[in-house]
Amino acid sequence: xxxxxxxxxxxxxxxxxxxxxxxxxxxxxxxxxxxxxxxxxxxxxxxxxxxxxxxxxxxxxxxxxxxxxxxxxxxxxxxxxxxxxxxxxxxxxxxxxxxxxxxxxxxxxxxxxxxxxxxxxxxxxxxxxxxxxxxxxxxxxxxxxxxxxxxxxxxxxxxxxxxxxxxxxxxxxxxxxxxxxxxxxxxxxxxxxxxx
Ligand SMILES: [Zn+2]
Numbered sequence: 001x002x003x004x005x006x007x008x009x010x011x012x013x014x015x016x017x018x019x020x021x022x023x024x025x026x027x028x029x030x031x032x033x034x035x036x037x038x039x040x041x042x043x044x045x046x047x048x049x050x051x052x053x054x055x056x057x058x059x060x061x062x063x064x065x066x067x068x069x070x071x072x073x074x075x076x077x078x079x080x081x082x083x084x085x086x087x088x089x090x091x092x093x094x095x096x097x098x099x100x101x102x103x104x105x106x107x108x109x110x111x112x113x114x115x116x117x118x119x120x121x122x123x124x125x126x127x128x129x130x131x132x133x134x135x136x137x138x139x140x141x142x143x144x145x146x147x148x149x150x151x152x153x154x155x156x157x158x159x160x161x162x163x164x165x166x167x168x169x170x171x172x173x174x175x176x177x178x179x180x181x182x183x184x185x186x187x188x189x190x191x192x193x194x195x196x
Contacts, residue, residue, distance in 0.1 A: 004195045005192070005193070006192070007029070008192070009175070010175055011176075011177035011188050013174040013175070014119055014174075015119030015120055015170065015171065015172040016171055016172075017123075017171075018165045020165050020167050022195055023081060023163065023164045023165070023196050024162070024165075024171065025161070025162045025196050026160060026163075027158065027192040028136075028155040028159050028191065029158075031157040032155060032187075033153065033155070033175060033176070033184050033189040034089075034183060035135070035175060036095075036131065036135050036173065037133055037134045037136050037171070037172075038116055038131050039165075039170065039171045040170045040171075041071065041169060041170075042169055042170055043167075045125045045170070047072060048072055049069060049070075049077050049134065050071055050072040051132055051134050052090075054068075054070045057070050057074065062086070064083070065083055066079070067080045068080075068166070069134065069163070076166045077165070078163040078165055079166060080162075080163055081162040081163065081164050082161065083160075084155075084160055085154055085155045085159045087153070088134060088161070089134070089135035089139070089140040091140060092133075092135055093133060094111065094116060094130065094131035094132075094174070095111045095112045095113065095178055099111070106180075109177070110177035112131065112176050115172075116172045120172050125170060136161055137154070139152060139153045150181055151182050152185050153183075153184070173191060175188065175190060
């Protein structure tokens with residue numbers, strides 16, 4: 001059997017179903033590219049992956065294999081199975097066109113918010129007020145002063161993370177279209193997604 005596999009072009013998004021027990025591998029194809037990740041319970045889309053709840057339950061924002069990612073209702077949604085990077089972001093919500101207006105004075109910029117809305121829309125899930133994403137490979141550094149800096153991702157070409165679904169899910173992934181900051185190493189590149 002051939003595993004379903006997609007290449008998300010730079011700046012684009014993808015939605016797909018992930019059945020309970022299935023595993024998804026998300027790969028940074030060229031390196032230094034982040035992937036905004038959301039997941040909804042297929043049977044009740046009011047329940048979704050929640051990075052804040054996950055941090056509350058794990059008491060860390062540095063996840064490692066074996067850790068569970070939780071829903072907004074404190075139920076296990078996914079388990080981290082493998083990770084070649086070990087640095088992901090749980091605190092920044094999805095970029096959206098308004099962000100590019102405010103931070104970079106650019107109008108109608110592509111965004112993870114739009115990409116994710118489009119991806120979940122194909123499964124009948126309405127656009128939320130914002131996407132509270134887990135940002136795979138994103139290198140957010142919190143300094144002792146409280147200052148937050150977004151630095152170049154630590155991921156190199158071919159680095160990946162694997163997550164196993166603990167219930168039937170609708171998943172969406174966005175290859176973040178921000179070339180304006182170190183977030184994606186100042187250049188947007190593709191993301192591979194494979195169900196394994
Ligand atoms: Zn983004």
